[in-house]
Amino acid sequence: MMRPVALAILVAAPWSLWAKLSPLAPPPDWSRLEDFHESITRDEFVDQLDRVFAPGGAWREWIEIRDDRAVVRTGSKPLELRFAAGVKKPAPRFWKARGEFAPTPGKPLAGVHIALDPGHLGGRWSRLEERWFRIGKSKPVVEGDLTLSVARLLAARLREAGARVTLTRSGSDPATPLRPSKLAGEAASSLREKNLPATPVAIAKEAERLFYRAAEIRARASRLNSKTRPDLVLCLHFNAEPWGNPDRPVLTEKNHIHFLVTGAWSAEELAFEDQRFDMLRKLLGGTHSEETAVTLRLADSMNRATGLAPFVYRGSNAVAIAGRNDIWARNLLANRLFDCPVVYAEPYVMNSREVHARIQAGDYEGTRMVAGRKRPSIFREYADSLAEGLIAYYGGR
Numbered sequence: 210m211m212r213p214v215a216l217a218i219l220v221a222a223p224w225s226l227w228a229k230l231s232p233l234a235p236p237p238d239w240s241r242l243e244d245f246h247e248s249i250t251r252d253e254f255v256d257q258l259d260r261v262f263a264p265g266g267a268w269r270e271w272i273e274i275r276d277d278r279a280v281v282r283t284g285s286k287p288l289e290l291r292f293a294a295g296v297k298k299p300a301p302r303f304w305k306a307r308g309e310f311a312p313t314p315g316k317p318l319a320g321v322h323i324a325l326d327p328g329h330l331g332g333r334w335s336r337l338e339e340r341w342f343r344i345g346k347s348k349p350v351v352e353g354d355l356t357l358s359v360a361r362l363l364a365a366r367l368r369e370a371g372a373r374v375t376l377t378r379s380g381s382d383p384a385t386p387l388r389p390s391k392l393a394g395e396a397a398s399s400l401r402e403k404n405l406p407a408t409p410v411a412i413a414k415e416a417e418r419l420f421y422r423a424a425e426i427r428a429r430a431s432r433l434n435s436k437t438r439p440d441l442v443l444c445l446h447f448n449a450e451p452w453g454n455p456d457r458p459v460l461t462e463k464n465h466i467h468f469l470v471t472g473a474w475s476a477e478e479l480a481f482e483d484q485r486f487d488m489l490r491k492l493l494g495g496t497h498s499e500e501t502a503v504t505l506r507l508a509d510s511m512n513r514a515t516g517l518a519p520f521v522y523r524g525s526n527a528v529a530i531a532g533r534n535d536i537w538a539r540n541l542l543a544n545r546l547f548d549c550p551v552v553y554a555e556p557y558v559m560n561s562r563e564v565h566a567r568i569q570a571g572d573y574e575g576t577r578m579v580a581g582r583k584r585p586s587i588f589r590e591y592a593d594s595l596a597e598g599l600i601a602y603y604g605g606r
């Protein structure tokens with residue numbers, strides 16, 4: 210009677226190792242990747258892994274490359290993905306690339322559906338999500354409120370140019386029905402996974418983090434992929450340097466800009482079955498070239514408007530794209546879960562002296578003397594330069 214049980218444990222051990230999941234991630238449906246048979250050549254597949262998605266050989270433990278197929282370790286039976294030999298089969302997708310829109314005179318964005326994702330929640334959640342600071346009695350700096358202001362201005366510009374625009378949120382209400390109080394169990398297992406002590410204080414903190422960083426982003430992505438189905442997602446953020454105590458923040462002279470596309474999975478991240486699946490879904494979905502092409506236009510336009518220096522990554526968590534030092538691939542939940550091309554904007558250091566003064570000045574029309582120079586409001590500079598970049602990209606077809 211004992212033998213079959215022991216055998217089952219032996220067989221289950223390696224599979225359970227390969228079936229490790231990120232917090233709140235559902236087990237992936239690997240059969241969805243069957244749609245991508247013969248949609249990519251062997252050389253293209255390996256090149257994308259090496260250059261963008263899993264540089265430094267991070268994929269080698271999980272994917273075996275044969276002449277005619279890739280064999281991917283999953284939580285159960287391996288996935289065998291056949292490469293294209295001659296004519297490639299089209300990869301299934303709901304989004305359209307730039308060349309697929311019919312030009313409409315005077316409406317450069319006609320037919321293009323753009324989703325704007327104002328980063329974070331803001332409002333009453335801003336202290337909990339650690340996107341809040343205040344200097345003395347000045348106006349608090351709340352990233353989630355700043356990104357929403359930019360999204361509203363940008364939406365109006367894009368609609369004038371003929372685009373259909375959807376915002377992932379219109380206020381500070383979360384898209385997820387989950388709340389930190391419901392996530393204690395998940396938080397405890399997440400801490401155990403990271404070999405951290407699961408004290409009540411640590412569990413409460415981790416539950417909050419899972420709420421705003423995992424549950425909320427998963428809820429936005431699921432709605433976006435199933436209902437909104439846009440041609441492009443633009444994730445809007447403001448960057449920051451470490452500010453320490455939010456009631457006595459550290460100000461800095463540093464101010465910079467960068468853009469992110471999807472990629473740069475590490476070997477450790479690929480040990481999670483859902484991340485392995487997400488990486489392959491993004492790679493096979495063919496979004497990379499579109500993400501890069503549109504980001505080049507957005508970066509050029511915004512660099513011209515802001516004059517900001519690029520933020521350069523020094524670690525291995527990012528890889529430079531298109532030979533640029535202001536466009537990087539990174540593996541973030543908020544880009545890997547969206548099925549269409551995603552661009553992530555990270556301009557302005559909120560706790561730099563200059564940006565803080567510009568945020569205090571608020572939104573206004575035209576130009577004003579702020580932080581020693583006549584300039585537009587930071588919200589309009591952000592929104593207008595992105596709108597110009599999008600118009601240059603889609604309008605240039």
Ligand SMILES: [Zn+2]
Nearest residue numbers: 328352446447
């Ligand atoms: Zn942010």
